[in-house]
Amino acid sequence: MADGFRLTRRWAALALLAPPLAVFLMFFVAPLVSLFWVSFHAPSQTELFGAELTVEHYATIFTDPFYHTIILRTLSTGGVILLLCLVLGYATAYVLAPLPQRQRLFLLLLLVVPLMVSNVVRAYGWIAILGRQGLINSLLRDTGLIDRPLLLLNSFEAVSFGLMTILLPYMVISVANALNAIDVQYREAAQSLRANPFKTFVHVTWPLSSPGVASGMLLVFLLTLSAYVTITLLGGPRMKLLVSLVFDAVGAFRWPLAAAISFVLLALALVISALILAVLRPQRVQGRG
C-alpha cells in the first residue's frame, strides 16, 4: 500500500516535469545547439548552409578590423551605460531606502511599470524629444537660439544615453532590493565605532549591497547586447553595434556568419559577466540577509 503510493507520487512528479522539460529541450536547447553547429559551416547559395566544415566565420570576426571596431564600440557603449546606470541607479536606490515601506514601493512601481512597456515605445519617446522636429529642437527654435535643427539622433551619444534610460530601472530595483536586505544594526555598529557616514558607506553599505549592484550590472549589460530596436532607432543606419551585424548577416542570407556573430556576442556576454562578478565579488555577501 505504502509502496504503491510512493510509486504514484513518483509518476506524478515525472508527469509534471516531462512537458516543460520537453518544450525547453526542443525549443531552447536544440535550436541553440543547431545554431552553434551551423556557425561552423561554409555559406551556400542555394541551401541554408554549405556541407563543408570551417572556422572561417570566426576567423573573419577575429582578424577583420571592421569587426574589431564594432566590438570595441559595443564594449564602450556598454561601459558608458553601466557607469551612468551605476551612478544614477545607486543614488536613486540610496535615496529611496530610508523611506516608509508604502512610499518606497510606490516609487519603485513608477520605475517597474516602464520596464513592462515595450522598448520600441520608449525609444519613440526619445525620438519625440531628440528628433529634428522634436521637443528640444522646437524649444530652441522658438526661443531663437538656433535657425537649423540640431542633429541629436543617430549618434553614439543618443544610443548610449537613450538605452541607458531604458535599462536604468533594472539597476535601481536590484540595488534597492539589496539595500533593503541590509540589517540596520550593521550601520549602527559602524556608527557606534565612530565611523563617519563616508566610512560607513565604504566599509559597510557598499560591500553589503554588492550582490544587488552585480545583478543590476549583469542585467543591464546583457540587455544592452540584445537591444537591436533601440540601437537602430536612436543610432540610425551608421551607428552599428554587434547585434546589428547579426541582422545584416541574416538580411544577406548569410546564416553561418550570423550564427558565428551570435556566438561571439554570447562569448562577450560571458566574459563581461565573469569580469563584473570578479570585480564585485557578490558571493562574499551571500548567505547573509
Added chain:
Amino acid sequence: MAHIVLVALAGLTYLLVLGPIVIVLITAFSPTDFFVFPPPGLSLRWFAAFFNTDSLRDAFLRSIQIALTSALLATLLGSMAALFVARRKGFLASLLQTLFLAPLIFPAIVLGLALLLFFKLIGGMPEFIGLVLAHSILGMPFVIRAVSASLLAVDPVLEEASQSLRAGPLRTFGLITLPLIWPGILSGAMFAFILSFGELNTALFLTGPGVTTLPIEIFSYLQFQGGQLVIAAASAVQVGMIAVMVVILERLVGLSRVVRSN
C-alpha cells in the same frame, strides 16, 4: 550637501525614465497634424486613425492573441516546472532551475535567430505558432518565480494532513495546494502576457508577412515612415494595456510582489 546631490540624481532618474513615456502619451491626444508639444488641445483623432489603419489594428489584435496563447502555455508549463523544482533540493533540481530561468538573462536576440533557423531546418513553422513558442519560453521564468514564491509560502503540514486523510496527490493538489497558490499562478500568467505583448527581440525574427505584432509594426513605421502621430496613439494603446494589467496585478498580489518581480 551630499544629500541634495543624491536627491537631484534620483529626480533625474525619474525624469529620464518617465519623461519619454509621458510625452508619448500626451502627444497621442494631440489634435495637430504634426508633432507639437505641448499640443494646443485634446482630440481622439489619432486613436480613430489607429483603429482605422488595417495594418496597425491587425497587429494589435494579433499581439493580443499571441500574448494570451503564450501566457496560457507559459502558465501551464511554468506551473508544472515550479511544482517539480520549487521544493526539491540537490544538484538535479538546481540544474533544472538554472535551465528554466536561463531565458531571463539569455540574450533573446540569439534565441530569436536560433529559433528562426531551427524552424527552417525542421521544414517550416507557421509564424503564429513560432511566436507563441518563443514567447512561452521567455514567459516561463516569470511564471516559475511567481508560482515558486507562492509554493514556498504553503505550509507542507496542510498537504500532509490531506494525505493522511487518504487523499491522493491529485486530490490534495486540487483541494489544498491549488487554492493556496492560485494568486501566484495568476500573477505569473499576467507577467507572461505583459512580456509577450511588448516583446521585440525574438519577434524581429519570427514575424512574417501577414503575421506581425504591435511592437514590430510600430518599429517598422518608425523605421520606414517616420514618427507619424498615429504611432503615438499606437504606443498609448500599448501603455494603456500594460497600465490596466498592473492595476489588476496590484489588486491581486499587492504592491511588493509586483515590484519584486523584475
